[in-house]
Amino acid sequence: xxxxxxxxxxxxxxxxxxxxxxxxxxxxxxxxx
Amino acid sequence: xxxxxxxxxxxxxxxxxxxxxxxxxxxxxxxxxxxxxxxxxxxxxxxxxxxxxxxxxxxxxxxxxxxxxxxxxxxxxxxxxxxxxxxxxxxxxxxxxxxxxxxxxxxxxxxxxxxxxxxxxxxxxxxxxxxxxxxxxxxxxxxxxxxxxxxxxxxxxxxxxxxxxxxxxxxxxxxxxxxxxxxxxxxxxxxxxxxxxxxxxxxxxxxxxxxxxxxxxxxxxxxxxxxxxxxxxxxxxxxxxxxxxxxxxxxxxxxxxxxxxxxxxxxxxxxxxxxxxxxxxxxxxxxxxxxxxxxxxxxxxxxxxxxxxxxxxxxxxxxxxxxxxxxxxxxxxxxxxxxxxxxxxxxxxxxxxxxxxxxxxxxxxxxxxxxxxxxxxxxxxxxxxxxxxxxxxxxxxxxxxxxxxxxxxxxxxxxxxxxxxxxxxxxxxxxxxxxxxxxxxxxxxxxxxxxxxxxxxxxxxxxxxxxxxxxxxxxxxxxxxxxxxxxxxxxxxxxxxxxxxxxxxxxxxxxxxxxxxxxxxxxxxxxxxxxxxxxxxxxxxxxxxxxxxxxxxxxxxxxxxxxxxxxxxxxxxxxxxxxxxxxxxxxxxxxxxxxxxxxxxxx
Numbered sequence: 003x004x005x006x007x008x009x010x011x012x013x014x015x016x017x018x019x020x021x022x023x024x025x026x027x028x029x030x031x032x033x034x035x
Numbered sequence: 036x037x038x039x040x041x042x043x044x045x046x047x048x049x050x051x052x053x054x055x056x057x058x059x060x061x062x063x064x065x066x067x068x069x070x071x072x073x074x075x076x077x078x079x080x081x082x083x084x085x086x087x088x089x090x091x092x093x094x095x096x097x098x099x100x101x102x103x104x105x106x107x108x109x110x111x112x113x114x115x116x117x118x119x120x121x122x123x124x125x126x127x128x129x130x131x132x133x134x135x136x137x138x139x140x141x142x143x144x145x146x147x148x149x150x151x152x153x154x155x156x157x158x159x160x161x162x163x164x165x166x167x168x169x170x171x172x173x174x175x176x177x178x179x180x181x182x183x184x185x186x187x188x189x190x191x192x193x194x195x196x197x198x199x200x201x202x203x204x205x206x207x208x209x210x211x212x213x214x215x216x217x218x219x220x221x222x223x224x225x226x227x228x229x230x231x232x233x234x235x236x237x238x239x240x241x242x243x244x245x246x247x248x249x250x251x252x253x254x255x256x257x258x259x260x261x262x263x264x265x266x267x268x269x270x271x272x273x274x275x276x277x278x279x280x281x282x283x284x285x286x287x288x289x290x291x292x293x294x295x296x297x298x299x300x301x302x303x304x305x306x307x308x309x310x311x312x313x314x315x316x317x318x319x320x321x322x323x324x325x326x327x328x329x330x331x332x333x334x335x336x337x338x339x340x341x342x343x344x345x346x347x348x349x350x351x352x353x354x355x356x357x358x359x360x361x362x363x364x365x366x367x368x369x370x371x372x373x374x375x376x377x378x379x380x381x382x383x384x385x386x387x388x389x390x391x392x393x394x395x396x397x398x399x400x401x402x403x404x405x406x407x408x409x410x411x412x413x414x415x416x417x418x419x420x421x422x423x424x425x426x427x428x429x430x431x432x433x434x435x436x437x438x439x440x441x442x443x444x445x446x447x448x449x450x451x452x453x454x455x456x457x458x459x460x461x462x463x464x465x466x467x468x469x470x471x472x473x474x475x476x477x478x479x480x481x482x483x484x485x486x487x488x489x490x491x492x493x494x495x496x497x498x499x500x501x502x503x504x505x506x507x508x509x510x511x512x513x514x515x516x517x518x519x520x521x522x523x524x525x526x527x528x529x530x531x532x533x534x535x536x537x538x539x540x541x542x543x544x545x546x547x548x549x550x551x552x553x554x555x556x557x558x559x560x561x562x563x564x565x566x567x568x569x570x571x572x573x574x575x576x577x578x579x580x581x582x583x584x585x586x587x588x589x590x591x592x593x594x595x596x597x598x599x600x601x602x603x604x605x606x607x608x609x610x611x612x613x614x615x616x617x618x619x620x621x622x623x624x625x626x627x628x629x630x631x632x633x634x635x636x637x638x
Contacts, residue, residue, distance in 0.1 A: 005121060008144040009114060015561070016110040019568045023102045026464065026576035033460040033580075 037359045040340050040378035043294075047382070048329065050298050051305050055325065058302065059309025065217045066190045066210065067314065068092075077216050084212050092212075095203030098579025101191055102572055104207040105184060109151050109568070112180055116147040119173035120165075129166035130241040136504045137164045145556035150177035152567035153185055153423055155267070155274030155393050155542040156559060158551040162256040162278050163505055167239060170276065171259060175266065182270030182303075183214040185425030188571050189307060190314075192429045195578030196453040197315045199586045204578045218303070219270065226265040226299060233295070234288035237261040260285055268299040271423040273393030273542040281383070281396040282372045293379050293396065300392045304328075304421035307428050315453045319597035324431055326602040331420045331609060332389050335409045340381040342406035343367050347632060370401025381406065388413040391423030393542025400520070400529065400545040404629035407545070408621065411532050414539040415621075416613045417472055417570075423540060429574050431605070436465045436577070438601070438608040439594060448594040454586040461580060464573035471573075473616045475538040475565040476531075479558050480620065483530045487514040488554065497554045515554055520547035524631060528624035533559065538566035 064071050074081075085092050096104065119126065120143040124134025138146070142159055149156040155178075161170070187210035194204045231237050236257050243255045260276045264286055267274060277283040287293055305325065312321020344366040346357030359365035364376035371380040380397035387394050388410035399410050413420050419430040435452055440462050443450035450457035488498045490513045498512040512518050519526040525547070532545040537559045544550070550559060595601060 004140040005117075005143075008140050009117060011144070011557075011561075012110065012113055012117070012148070012564075015564050016106050016568075019106050019572060020103055022569060023099055023106070023572050023576075026467075026573055027099050027579075029463065030460050030576055030580050033458070033463075 036337070036341060037344060037378060039376070040344070040382075043378050043382060044333070044336060046294070047297060048333075051301055054298070054302055055305045055309050058306035059311075059321065060313055062186075062218060062303075062306060062310040063313035065213050066205075066310070068209075068213075071217060073217050073221060077220075081212055081216055084216075085208070088208060090206075090208040090212075092206055092209035094206050095201075096206055097202060098191070098195075098204050098575045098582075101204055101207045101579075102575045105188070105571070105575075106568065108180075108207070108211075109184065112176060113147050113151040116150060116173045116177065117143050120146055120169055123166045123169045123173070126166065126168045128168040128171065128239065130239075131166065133164060133166045133169075138169075139501055139504070141553040141556040142501075142551060145560045146174070148560040148563050149542065150174045150272070150274065151181060152540050152563045153177070153181035153270070153272060153391060153426070154537060154540040154563045154567075155272045156537055156544070156550075156563065157274055157278075157542070158556055158559070160278040160505075161274075161276060167258055170263060174274065175263060178263070178266040178270050178272045178274070179215055179219060180211070182219060182266070182272065182424045183211045185271075185423055186214045186218070186303070186307065187211050187425065188575065189425035189428040189432075190310075192432055192574055192578040193311050193314045195581035196432075196455055198582040199584070201582040204575070204582050219266065222269055222302075223262075223265045226269060226295075227261045229295065230261040230264050230292065233292040234285075235261040235264055235292070236285055257285075265299070268296050268392065268394060269302065269424075271300060271304065271390045271392040271426075273387065273391075273395075275394065281394045282398075284374075287396055290375065290379065293375055293383065296394070296396075297379075297383060297386050300386055300390050300394070301421045303424045304390055304427040307425065311428060311432075317453075317597055320453060323597050323599070323602045323605070324428070324435070326599060327605040327609070328389075328419065328421050328427070328431065330602065330606050331416070332385065335389065335413055335420065336382060336385045339385050339402075339406050339409040340378055342403045342409075343371075343377050343381045345403075347403055349632070349635070367401075367403050367406070370398030372396055384410045385413060387543055388541055389418070389420030389422070391418040391426055391540045391542070393536065395543050398546050399532070399543060400547040404525075404625040404632060407528065407532075408625035408629075410543070411528070411535055411625065412613060412617075412621070414532075414535040414541050415476065415617045416609050417469070418539045418541060419609060426540065429571075431609075433465045433468050433574060433577075434609050434612070435596070435605055436461055437469070437612070438605045439596065440465075441608060442594050442604060446594075447592075449590070449592045451587060451589075451593050452596055454589070455581050455584050456587060461577050464577040464580075467573040468570045469612060469616075471569045472538055472566060475562050475569075476534050476617075477620065479534040479537075479562050480531050483515040483534070483555070483558065484527060486554075489513070498552045500549050500552050510549075512549075512552065518549040518552065518555065524624055524628040528628065531620050531624050534562050537562035540567050 308325040312318035
């Protein structure tokens, strides 16, 4: 059970990092306009 | 400064200068996809790897694709290592029969994150925790992969500056494969054999028990050390095969291996500045970056070596000889390897923290306050003093963007760098990367300095050191500060250093902190993830935005960035950003401690 919690923490971080990637891209497109 | 220190510094920078140009030019050829002298021997392996992975190396990735590929690769290898570490008890190459008991969940999380992020922070003692399989597979894969990823990111950012009106910044998979095959592999083969020749072991034998001269029994840990040692240093990883790291005679047997190690740590970080110059078509741009890094490095080295050589007033008051003589090194020898003395130890401390290596040959916790401040400050700059492989260059380029922006504000020059206009988005990304690092260091330091976990109940377990895994008894701590060897300013420095090291992906420790608890392992793990990936993403975004831009011709309003003036400005920006962000923290730690030391000596 604790193993799954730590694996979930890792996956959650990388999901946030991918969302962060798309957030930065959105900001870049906004600055292009 | 002793004569030994001066000779060592001259020799060290001389060798680095000799290496930088040829290796930098070679790496530029590798990452431009040009044929090198190694393609005849390794080309088939490169092509076979692409076929096995189903990768088209000519696919030019947009920055978002590049970033997601890097993130997914890192996540997959992180989970692989976590599982392998937890299952080490049923996996092969485990003559000491280590299992999950030595590697609880929070420690496996911390360790897998640590090696994935090129940090190699070790909350555990490797000699009594890790099987050979864990060392050679679960962790060593990251020594290669995290180094290759760092270099790939730097190359992608260089392409952002070098390309004009381009949609892509290269291919992540091709960059990682080429780096591994043509840069890391040949250098590790040669360096590993040289380490063996210097006396570093390479075997799969069980630990040897010997009888000492006093008649006692001593267990001597062995293993495949040389193959780990070379990638540990070359890839600025830093995780030791033994708990004593590079102070252990099997990791660092002699003064020669010590110098070799120092050179290996900065070989790629120094050379990649020339790769940058070559790829953007102006070698002087690379030398300006090299000059700024070298100036910061030299200043830190001189301060650290001088502070350690001066010793402390307490030693003087105790009538201990602190001046160097022909027979003893003088100065502050506490925590230093007697085989190396002060200059090679203090130089190692500044090199390993300038780079994001984290290998140590002396205990930084035992340095004088000012001597210890230098490694701490090196990490707080964001590891740009040559820095980690790739990471040092992309961190310094982030500061270069800020420097031209500040120059634009101060003297009315157009913010341009390598012919690219630096506009709102690039500055936003550079600031985002800077602020993410600062937030991670300061917030986690503040939390760990103040949080008081209950001594009983479910939450008490968050700060429990699992001593029973090593044959002792579990210890219960209340406040997170209960894990420190020291109270007051030095205790604060131990926590501050920990999160600076984790966020900067360095991995060295002040060592006066018991970090193998769920609280520290989890928060340090998060700091390592934030420091690595939340910094890389905005820099890749910057690369994508820059690659799309056209090149503007230099005009009378352009601030030249290939001159010593720019290198000086860059040094100033690194120091000002570092000082303004972290001065309060440094004041509470090493600065207070320095004045306490002086006050205690006079009262």
